[in-house]
Amino acid sequence: MEKNISMNNLKKLFFSMYRIRLVEEEIAKRYSEQEMRCPVHLSIGQESTAVGVSYCLKKSDKVYSSHRSHAHYLAKNGNLKSMISEIYGKSTGCIGGRGGSMHLSDLSVNFMASIPIIGSSIPLAVGNALSEKIKKKKNISVSFFGDAAIEEGILHECMNFASIKNLKVLFVCENNQYSIFTHLNERQPKKRNIEKIASAHSIASKTIDASDVTQIVNGTQEALKYIKKNSAPFFLVLDTYRWKEHCGPMNDDHLNYRDKSENDKWIKKKCAIKSLDNILIKKSKYWPSEKIKIEKQIKKEIIIAFNFALKSKLPSSKDSWRHVYA
Amino acid sequence: MEKNISMNNLKKLFFSMYRIRLVEEEIAKRYSEQEMRCPVHLSIGQESTAVGVSYCLKKSDKVYSSHRSHAHYLAKNGNLKSMISEIYGKSTGCIGGRGGSMHLSDLSVNFMASIPIIGSSIPLAVGNALSEKIKKKKNISVSFFGDAAIEEGILHECMNFASIKNLKVLFVCENNQYSIFTHLNERQPKKRNIEKIASAHSIASKTIDASDVTQIVNGTQEALKYIKKNSAPFFLVLDTYRWKEHCGPMNDDHLNYRDKSENDKWIKKKCAIKSLDNILIKKSKYWPSEKIKIEKQIKKEIIIAFNFALKSKLPSSKDSWRHVYA
Amino acid sequence: MPKKKILTTFAEAINQAMITEAKLDPTIIFIAQGLTDPTGVFGTLKNLEKNIPKNRLIEMPTSENGALGIAIGAAISGMKPIVSFHRMEFALLALEQIINNAAKTSFLSEGKLKVPLVIRLIIGRGWGQGANHSQSLETIFSHIPGLKVIAPTFPGDAKGMFLSAIRDNNPVIVIEHRWCHYLKDNIIPSNYSEPLIGAKIVKKGNHFTVLCVSYMVIEALIAAKYLEEIGIFIEIIDLRVLRPLKLDKVFKSINKTKHLMTVDLGWTLFGVGSEILAQVFCRDAIHLKKPPIRIGMADKPTPSSRGSIKSHYPSSEKIIIEIGKSLNIDLLKIKKVLKLLKKNSSPIDVPNNSFKGPF
Amino acid sequence: MPKKKILTTFAEAINQAMITEAKLDPTIIFIAQGLTDPTGVFGTLKNLEKNIPKNRLIEMPTSENGALGIAIGAAISGMKPIVSFHRMEFALLALEQIINNAAKTSFLSEGKLKVPLVIRLIIGRGWGQGANHSQSLETIFSHIPGLKVIAPTFPGDAKGMFLSAIRDNNPVIVIEHRWCHYLKDNIIPSNYSEPLIGAKIVKKGNHFTVLCVSYMVIEALIAAKYLEEIGIFIEIIDLRVLRPLKLDKVFKSINKTKHLMTVDLGWTLFGVGSEILAQVFCRDAIHLKKPPIRIGMADKPTPSSRGSIKSHYPSSEKIIIEIGKSLNIDLLKIKKVLKLLKKNSSPIDVPNNSFKGPF
Numbered sequence A, B: 001m002e003k004n005i006s007m008n009n010l011k012k013l014f015f016s017m018y019r020i021r022l023v024e025e026e027i028a029k030r031y032s033e034q035e036m037r038c039p040v041h042l043s044i045g046q047e048s049t050a051v052g053v054s055y056c057l058k059k060s061d062k063v064y065s066s067h068r069s070h071a072h073y074l075a076k077n078g079n080l081k082s083m084i085s086e087i088y089g090k091s092t093g094c095i096g097g098r099g100g101s102m103h104l105s106d107l108s109v110n111f112m113a114s115i116p117i118i119g120s121s122i123p124l125a126v127g128n129a130l131s132e133k134i135k136k137k138k139n140i141s142v143s144f145f146g147d148a149a150i151e152e153g154i155l156h157e158c159m160n161f162a163s164i165k166n167l168k169v170l171f172v173c174e175n176n177q178y179s180i181f182t183h184l185n186e187r188q189p190k191k192r193n194i195e196k197i198a199s200a201h202s203i204a205s206k207t208i209d210a211s212d213v214t215q216i217v218n219g220t221q222e223a224l225k226y227i228k229k230n231s232a233p234f235f236l237v238l239d240t241y242r243w244k245e246h247c248g249p250m251n252d253d254h255l256n257y258r259d260k261s262e263n264d265k266w267i268k269k270k271c272a273i274k275s276l277d278n279i280l281i282k283k284s285k286y287w288p289s290e291k292i293k294i295e296k297q298i299k300k301e302i303i304i305a306f307n308f309a310l311k312s313k314l315p316s317s318k319d320s321w322r323h324v325y326a
Numbered sequence C, D: 001m002p003k004k005k006i007l008t009t010f011a012e013a014i015n016q017a018m019i020t021e022a023k024l025d026p027t028i029i030f031i032a033q034g035l036t037d038p039t040g041v042f043g044t045l046k047n048l049e050k051n052i053p054k055n056r057l058i059e060m061p062t063s064e065n066g067a068l069g070i071a072i073g074a075a076i077s078g079m080k081p082i083v084s085f086h087r088m089e090f091a092l093l094a095l096e097q098i099i100n101n102a103a104k105t106s107f108l109s110e111g112k113l114k115v116p117l118v119i120r121l122i123i124g125r126g127w128g129q130g131a132n133h134s135q136s137l138e139t140i141f142s143h144i145p146g147l148k149v150i151a152p153t154f155p156g157d158a159k160g161m162f163l164s165a166i167r168d169n170n171p172v173i174v175i176e177h178r179w180c181h182y183l184k185d186n187i188i189p190s191n192y193s194e195p196l197i198g199a200k201i202v203k204k205g206n207h208f209t210v211l212c213v214s215y216m217v218i219e220a221l222i223a224a225k226y227l228e229e230i231g232i233f234i235e236i237i238d239l240r241v242l243r244p245l246k247l248d249k250v251f252k253s254i255n256k257t258k259h260l261m262t263v264d265l266g267w268t269l270f271g272v273g274s275e276i277l278a279q280v281f282c283r284d285a286i287h288l289k290k291p292p293i294r295i296g297m298a299d300k301p302t303p304s305s306r307g308s309i310k311s312h313y314p315s316s317e318k319i320i321i322e323i324g325k326s327l328n329i330d331l332l333k334i335k336k337v338l339k340l341l342k343k344n345s346s347p348i349d350v351p352n353n354s355f356k357g358p359f
């Protein structure tokens, strides 16, 4: 699958995923310091979905996300300092500390909004696409959501709307099989493939194993081609896995709500970062040393970003009276 | 298709449909007298759906309906006097005039509730089925709704729920192609079959041309068998047509929102009452005279019911303070 | 600009406002069910197709929550959607979007995103529509910072305020009482905007301040006519804007009349009148000669039958009785006046005598 | 029956109420997301699986509107569902069902159908949860006839009132402030029910009536302690029941203290305090020596950062300052007391010092 992606681009994909991984790990590590005082939903294990999709997007394409938005934000070239500061509740955060981890938004990279109410940002993406259509622009609107959003009526309403109005929406369902502690099988029909939801609304779809980021890249590129050619939405299902607890910095394997073998399989065999690493190792003998350099570079960036956030000021309560109205 | 239905039962089906037709026509005729002072959504043209489904139900099965509920109510053996009185806003109405045409409800025949908010009564039917399951009862919960309800997220939420909890719900979508003045093609994907909505939620389904009531009977019987055998919901799509305006007593063909040929086809060729009449004519030479008797009987009943309603008292405003709380 | 006034209904007035403005501003889009119906949302959207390009007329499937969210998304990205709901109740399905997204996006983007969105909520009444088609839930919206809420009564205000609502960069909820749609007035055909601030004195008087929401102004005006016959002159204030709530004119009026009555469209408890009274109390209670009077819809679902809606809605009759009581007016006088009122009234369940249903 | 009291948290108290009652009444069913999670809705649903048969534990997909409607349907047909929402905001998706069906089914069936339904709405606060996870929207529900709305503060009340809520044949909205869950009290382990009527005096005093909603009682209690140091004794009333609203105790208290402050959980405008003030005004305004004081959440979305939430929530500090002003207390005295208060306070964004996140 990686064949049609250049070595250089493979490295970019690796870099982007690995950066997210290391950022999230740093958040996890420092969370107990009690200075990041907001809920955090980490993307560790799910980096490939955000990276694979965003790799194919233009800057002018718009992204909407949910509670688990760090990876989406970073993959869309969101500013790391702004993100970490936002999580620290600082005035230098991407929205000045007003929203914390669950409300990341940065218009300078067209990362429009993250809304922590399940399903709530999906219509915003569709509305964006409606607007692009009226303005005769070619931009794509991307809506990221988890598998639980399938259960929300609003997703169905939005898919129907995008379908009948021929809107350029890329729906991306990150299926990590769980909504908090509850497995998909307790929430949705057991043998039903999620793609059936798409076809119920006459929307084309594809399911991809997210352990291979190059497949996501290829799938997304196909999807975008389809969207542009047909002026119609597309629905991607990306099968992935969250390594950490639903919300917070810890592992929660001791709670036994997830099968140990399932866990092992995803962490040990299906890590998209590891897989790409292996490909790169095979492709180039220089890779191991390059990787070390990359790692250093990222770690340095991370330290700078955290220091920046730590040194930044808390916003004042007076500031929060601004922009209640436009 | 009528083969497995006895002559006697065919007559019953005819009677039931014809009775609804004549009741609705009488409402239409008298509406201009300005004594029925509430919105009315007539079922003329759609009698077969209610009759065909209810024919297969037991008294203990529960029915939930929407704004267009007259036929559902009568087919479930609702009391005609109570219905007409309710429409007249009289204290003898099935809920004492509190609700009018859009809120018919009669527990004595397990016609549970009609709610004029699109989609709003669907979860009530599903909740009823949940209750029956917990109580280990075998009753079926029937939810009638129009094609517009497909667009409401709540239907999808309810279907998912009924599907995963294995509930004995019969979903009945009466597809008359229109939501008020708007054709299905402007509201839902053009070539998508409604059954796909059912299969998206792993629910078995069947589409039936409602111009033949015997097909509805057979289809419903199959559906009920399936529901009981599998402890699972079933989804019926009944293709039908509304003859009159969406709300009110008049024809509105002059507004030209519906194709004349479509209109003609349904009224002239696909009237379920006429079709069954033709079958009966072929089957029995006595039918024409029997039909005259039936018509007389129904008309007499109707006159009695309207007189009863007209003579009944309006409820007092004091009465409406009762039952705000249980 | 022609200054000659022309007799116009409320429905026509907002229709004019919308069409004129939408012709000038290509970012205005319309979202509704049955947008281009022969009836076009009670006539308020008529002639849309003739005036506005088709790509800006968005027929909305029966998906209120999705559609409202889509409208917000469009607003965020440069459009000015006008969403119409035939009944306020249908918007209950969309409250999550309205309260979480419409009201908070400006705040949550540090003002970088704006939501210039008009949401029209039509309140049904009469002709037996019953419990689910005639609720007046304006306080739900008025409670939420980030929203603006207006409730014009008269055609002139409706037109001017509607224009401001469209031009506003915030989500504006427009409460339209169905019975206001029929009101006629001579108004200027050209477009003029009326700022979304503050109440308006509709009738001057010295004896009682009567603050009304939307259609209740009409009931108060009728009451005023009859009260004048017995020498009582009430001052009627049309609240017009529920959020932001500016009550200067009310305070001034009370200062003069020393009497206050609020007349709510919706339920009294936790209603608009509650907020008004609270604000007056915090500031001006000492001026009142008598406890204020709050009336509103009876605290129960709206029954369908015309039999049971007697005394369900606040009426001119009720206004007269309560004011009479508060001012210790001779009961016989009041009774005489009420008799006259009754003689001249149209049936309880229609906005006017020419209304014939069916909804 | 053992009468010995046992130290119990609010969360444990309602957990006990639910489990004990559900063991006795087989029609009680539970509906929630993550019903049998290791954490079980903040611990309030723990041990459910051990005590209640599985078929009565209904794991709810992320489908709030559907699930709430399904709960109503089950209630109509003989069940007594207890639906839990982790955050009040999630119930915004279900308002159509709550307002149209839960509240009106008894009315619309002439009392033949009943909706014995408990809807638990948990209000989030602190730890940076921000605008969509910490709204206090209790007035929306309190406005609707057909619903009952309660907001217990203390473990004992919570248990007793929860039991009444379950046994009630009407839909009862239970407003649970997340920070109340941690409150501990010595309560009787056996099940006792507390009628869903009226407020409760939590602390007696002669100088000021302070009427609080839910967690605000705790802020007032803290304020009271410090005010006592300077000789001011406030009377604190826990409102407890928002609908039906019975204010006799409030009227009585005001009669004594001649001063009134309301402390809202949510936004002040069109809030609970508005209704309280309106009722007092209509009846008792003359008794007050000073205009009443209404405080509540600042009129804006809740920011996430602990920097910006300073003065966002009504606090003991604010209560002290406002009462001081109203009673013309020497500013130096107030300042001294505030200093002390500050010294003893835990961080602004946690319910107690042992709270460590992550939500």
Ligand SMILES: Cc1ncc(C[n+]2csc(CCOP(=O)(O)OP(=O)(O)O)c2C)c(N)n1
Pocket: A067, A068, A116, A117, A118, A119, A145, A146, A147, A148, A149, A176, A178, A179, A180, A246, D033, D062, D064, D086, D090, D093
């Ligand atoms: C409307 C709504 N209901 C419930 C929640 C509580 N909640 C927060 S995250 C979450 C799980 C969502 O699962 P999924 O969509 O699969 O995303 P994941 O966390 O697995 O990435 C839930 C139920 C919510 N935020 N919004």
Ligand SMILES: Cc1ncc(C[n+]2csc(CCOP(=O)(O)OP(=O)(O)O)c2C)c(N)n1
Pocket: B067, B068, B116, B117, B118, B119, B145, B146, B147, B148, B149, B176, B178, B179, B180, B246, C033, C062, C064, C086, C090, C093
């Ligand atoms: C939630 C909601 N949105 C809109 C309406 C307005 N409305 C009343 S009837 C109707 C048409 C429904 O069409 P369908 O479900 O196909 O039923 P039909 O009238 O064709 O029998 C609509 C949109 C409503 N009652 N409820």
Ligand SMILES: [Mg+2]
Pocket: A146, A147, A148, A174, A175, A176, A177, A178, A179, A180
């Ligand atoms: Mg998931």
Ligand SMILES: [Mg+2]
Pocket: B146, B147, B148, B174, B175, B176, B177, B178, B179, B180
């Ligand atoms: Mg239809």
